[in-house]
Amino acid sequence: MTAGGAPLLVAERLTRHFGALTAVNGVSLDIAPRERRAIIGPNGAGKTTLFNLITGSLAPSAGRILFDGKPITGLPPHVVARRGLSRSFQRTNLFPKLTVLENLRLAAAADGRGSYSLLGGIARLPGPLLRAREAAEAVGLTDRLQEQASRLSYGEQRQLEVGVALATSPKLLLLDEPTAGMSPEETLRMTRMLEGLPREVTLLIIEHDMDVVSSLADRVTVLHYGEVLSEGSFQEVKADPRVYEVYLGSG
Amino acid sequence: MIARLAAFLVLLAAAAAFPLFAGKYPVTLLQEILIWGVFAMSLDLLMGYAGMVSFGHSAFFGVGGYVAALALTAYPGTLSALALPPLAAGLAALVIGFFSIRVSGVYFIMLTLAFSQMFYAVAFQAAWLGAEDGIVGVPRASVVGINLAQPMSFHLYLVALVALGALFLWRVVRSPFGHVLQGIHENESRMQAVGYAVNRYKLLAFVIAGMLAGVAGALYTQLVGSITPDAFLWTTSGEALLMVIIGGTGTLGGAVLGAGAFILLQSLVSSYTERWMLILGLTFILLVLFAPGGIVGALRGRVGLRA
Ligand SMILES: Nc1ncnc2c1ncn2[C@@H]1O[C@H](COP(=O)(O)OP(=O)(O)O)[C@@H](O)[C@H]1O
Ligand SMILES: [Mg+2]
Numbered sequence: 124m125t126a127g128g129a130p131l132l133v134a135e136r137l138t139r140h141f142g143a144l145t146a147v148n149g150v151s152l153d154i155a156p157r158e159r160r161a162i163i164g165p166n167g168a169g170k171t172t173l174f175n176l177i178t179g180s181l182a183p184s185a186g187r188i189l190f191d192g193k194p195i196t197g198l199p200p201h202v203v204a205r206r207g208l209s210r211s212f213q214r215t216n217l218f219p220k221l222t223v224l225e226n227l228r229l230a231a232a233a234d235g236r237g238s239y240s241l242l243g244g245i246a247r248l249p250g251p252l253l254r255a256r257e258a259a260e261a262v263g264l265t266d267r268l269q270e271q272a273s274r275l276s277y278g279e280q281r282q283l284e285v286g287v288a289l290a291t292s293p294k295l296l297l298l299d300e301p302t303a304g305m306s307p308e309e310t311l312r313m314t315r316m317l318e319g320l321p322r323e324v325t326l327l328i329i330e331h332d333m334d335v336v337s338s339l340a341d342r343v344t345v346l347h348y349g350e351v352l353s354e355g356s357f358q359e360v361k362a363d364p365r366v367y368e369v370y371l372g373s374g
Numbered sequence: 375m376i377a378r379l380a381a382f383l384v385l386l387a388a389a390a391a392f393p394l395f396a397g398k399y400p401v402t403l404l405q406e407i408l409i410w411g412v413f414a415m416s417l418d419l420l421m422g423y424a425g426m427v428s429f430g431h432s433a434f435f436g437v438g439g440y441v442a443a444l445a446l447t448a449y450p451g452t453l454s455a456l457a458l459p460p461l462a463a464g465l466a467a468l469v470i471g472f473f474s475i476r477v478s479g480v481y482f483i484m485l486t487l488a489f490s491q492m493f494y495a496v497a498f499q500a501a502w503l504g505a506e507d508g509i510v511g512v513p514r515a516s517v518v519g520i521n522l523a524q525p526m527s528f529h530l531y532l533v534a535l536v537a538l539g540a541l542f543l544w545r546v547v548r549s550p551f552g553h554v555l556q557g558i559h560e561n562e563s564r565m566q567a568v569g570y571a572v573n574r575y576k577l578l579a580f581v582i583a584g585m586l587a588g589v590a591g592a593l594y595t596q597l598v599g600s601i602t603p604d605a606f607l608w609t610t611s612g613e614a615l616l617m618v619i620i621g622g623t624g625t626l627g628g629a630v631l632g633a634g635a636f637i638l639l640q641s642l643v644s645s646y647t648e649r650w651m652l653i654l655g656l657t658f659i660l661l662v663l664f665a666p667g668g669i670v671g672a673l674r675g676r677v678g679l680r681a
Contacts, residue, residue, distance in 0.1 A: 178567070204569035216567075218560040229557045232550060233569035239578070240550045242542075248550055291568050 129192060131156045131325050132208075132295055137176050137186035139169075146172040148349035149186070154295070159326040161336045161357075164346035165369065170329045171213055173346070174297050177327075178210050179203040190295070205234065209293035211284045213300045213329070219273035223264050223283055226272050227255035230290035258290035262316055278309035282316070289320070296320075298328040302335060314338060345369070382540075390533045393526055401529065402597075407637050408536040409593045411630035414617040415543055416586035421615070422624030423547050424579045425559030426475070430486030431587055432610035433470060433493045434463040438588025439601040440497065443509035446596070450515030455522075455592065463588020464581050466493075471580035475573055478562075487608060494606035508602030512595055522596065532593055539586055543626055546582065555579055620661055622668025631669045 132154040139147040147169040154160055162170050175181040177188055179200040187196040195203055218226050232238050232251035246252070259265050262282040267275065272283060285301050301317070302310040314335050320326070330336050336343060336357060343360045345353040353363045360366055389408065393401045413435055420426040438459035445454030474485045497503050504510070514522040522528045546552050554575050557565045566572050595601045604610065613636065621632025639657060643650040665672040 180567070200563075200566045201569050201571050204567060209569075210567060212564075212567075216561065216564050218557055218564065220560055221556065225553070229553060229565070230568040232554075233565075235569070235571070238550050238554050238570070238575075241552075241582075242545045243549055245548070245550060245553065287564070287568065 128156075130154055131158075131191060132177070132327070133189040134173075134177065135187050135189075137173065137188065138184045139172055139176055139181060140184045146349050147176060147183075150346070150349070150351055152344065152351075154325060154327060156294075156325055157322050159339055159341045160328070161340035161343045162327065162329045162346060163331070163333075163336060163343060163360075164352070168346040169349040170346055171299055172349075174210060174299055174327075174329065177203075178208060178297065201233075204291060204293075207292075207294035208297070209288045209291045209295070210297040211288040211299055211301060213303055215280050215284050217272045217280065217283055217287065220271060222269050222271055223259065223275070223286075224252075224255055224268040226283060226287055227258045227290045228252055230287045231255045231258065231292070233291055254292060255290055258286045261289055261320065262286035263312070278305055278312075281305060281309070281313065285313075285316075289324075293324065295325045295327060298326070298330075300329050300331065302330065302332055310335065386533065386537050390530055393529050401525075403637060403641060405529065405532055405597055407630070407634045408532060409590050409597060410614070410617060410633040410637060412536050412539045412593070413587055413590035414614045414621070414629035414633050415540060415626050416583040416590065417614045418618045418623060418626055418629040419543060419547065419555075419583045419586075420579060421618055422626075423552060423559060424555040424576060425562075426478075426576060426580070427483055427615075428474075428486040428580075428583075429483045429608065429611050429615065430470065430474075430488070430490035431583070431614055432606050432608065433486075433490035434467055434584040434587035435591040435594070435610055435614075436490075436493055436497065436601075436603075436606035437466045438463040438591030439595045439605045440503060440509065440591075441588070442592035442595040443512045443601045444503075446512050446515050447509065450513050452515075452517045455515050455517045455596065459592035460585040460588040463591065464585040466588075467581045467584025468577070471577045471584070475576040475580060487611070490606055490611060491608060494603055494608075497603040497606055503603075506603060508600055508604075509595075510600040512599050512601070514596055514599070528596070532597070535589065535593060539589060540626070540630070543586070547626065551575070551578070616658060618668075620658065620668055622670030625668070625670040628668050628670035635669065 130153040134150060134152040136149045136151055137147055138145065138149055150173060164170055176183045179198050182197055187194060190206055190208055195206060218229065228251050231254035232248060237248045259268055262285050264279065264282055264286060267279060275283060281301060285298060288296055302313050305313060310332055317339055340357060342355065343357050344351060345360055345366050347369050352369060353360050353366050389404065392404055417428065417431045420428050441462040442455065442459045445458045470486065470489045474482055477485060498506055514528060517531060520527050520531060522531055554570060558572055558575060562572055591605060617632035617636050618629050620635055621628030639654060640650060643653045
């Protein structure tokens with residue numbers, strides 16, 4: 124284990140079958156508090172499925188998950204989210220007709236307090252609005268608060284995708300290919316943005332861009348056919364001949 | 375905002391003063407429109423805001439109507455007129471909602487429809503509910519010290535309740551809760567992913583809508599002095615659905631306009647021809663084709679009215 128005591132997230136031999144296919148096969152992970160971990164691997168390696176298992180979107184066929192020392196295996200997604208575990212999606216998954224601010228505010232208000240208020244005004248809940256603005260600032264959308272999400276450019280929508288996950292003030296942020304489909308400039312901007320996130324937010328990020336991985340991640344886990352192929356610092360993983368083979372093999 | 379409130383108050387005053395200028399038949403028509411307006415607005419909370427298309431909303435209209443009929447016959451008074459019908463309808467909505475919100479889309483439509491038809495079957499057969507004749511001769515009680523046997527008192531009472539219902543819903547859709555409903559409508563799975571217990575919000579919306587539908591049902595019983603199993607029939611749900619769509623979903627005000635258009639058309643056409651359903655059907659098709667946003671959508675397009 125890295126310094127800092129007990130891990131924030133522990134996955135023990137997580138497995139998920141889809142019929143005959145085993146998308147995730149006995150994956151174990153330890154993520155330390157404040158760690159920034161990248162998950163890499165070819166398409167279809169099971170990275171997104173692993174996120175679905177951790178966040179409760181899918182039930183594991185076997186294995187268990189501990190967050191902050193407590194089991195969260197089998198809990199529904201909203202309960203997992205309330206424990207402080209928030210995710211962004213590989214395919215942009217926003218509230219398209221709502222404004223940027225309203226997207227973020229809804230996410231920030233998801234702790235439940237006040238969200239059952241039938242007669243109060245939105246402005247009477249200053250906490251979520253404040254957190255929404257902070258999230259907008261963090262993902263660089265402060266100038267676009269009143270724009271409808273569907274009218275944002277693709278790159279901005281990806282920024283908002285991360286912002287919505289961030290607005291819940293998570294302890295662990297899981298980002299599923301935040302730079303997917305972005306231009307090199309947009310990717311660079313997103314990388315700077317992610318580097319600028321407070322260290323208290325532990326980061327688990329699925330990423331294909333090796334520049335992003337090398338500049339962001341403390342450690343890297345390589346998935347291949349649903350199994351952990353290699354794990355270590357970026358340099359260690361890069362030097363692993365098995366990883367080299369997989370990436371050469373998949374072009 | 376101020377202009378909207380002013381418009382609301384002017385309309386309210388006009389509705390309240392209507393019997394001073396108009397005869398008995400137009401007044402009854404207005405009262406029907408207002409009652410159906412509340413009913414349609416309560417459905418719009420589900421359809422237009424939460425994205426839950428219910429085809430069983432008649433269940434709560436009927437429960438409100440029947441409970442009002444039973445209670446007012448036994449104990450004519452405030453409790454029977456105002457409190458028991460929405461409570462009973464809310465309870466029915468809690469039970470039906472508990473099962474129905476677990477599914478969505480077509481399955482939700484079918485489940486709510488099936489529940490409301492169960493209520494119809496019970497009302498149609500139960501002797502203590504008057505079976506197919508329903509409950510007749512329901513008295514207009516004295517409510518909060520006002521004798522509703524007086525036509526003008528009843529009219530003002532009805533207008534006041536409808537206005538309160540409209541104001542309540544207007545607040546609700548703008549409250550934090552209302553925004554959560556819109557979020558669920560837009561993207562239910564993302565709402566779950568950020569931490570909302572989505573089903574609880576849906577159930578609460580269902581119960582609120584059910585209670586208001588119960589208020590509408592109770593007002594209807596008091597207006598006509600009777601209630602029949604037809605209140606539960608799927609056509610009651612279907613008509614409210616049409617009113618919401620005609621007026622423009624997700625606007626609240628549209629539901630009342632839709633109720634007005636529907637009921638006026640019905641009374642106008644049915645006095646000339648028996649085939650009024652045909653005319654209504656054609657009108658509806660034309661509206662959906664040429665004004666898919668309903669009356670409110672068309673007004674916004676033409677007059678530039680803002681959301
Ligand atoms: N819901 C599902 N049902 C069936 N198969 C699935 C499902 N989700 C993922 N898979 C399969 O599991 C494998 C891993 O997918 P995924 O986790 O999306 O990979 P990655 O994110 O690493 O590209 C793929 O073969 C994919 O087709
Ligand atoms: Mg993926």
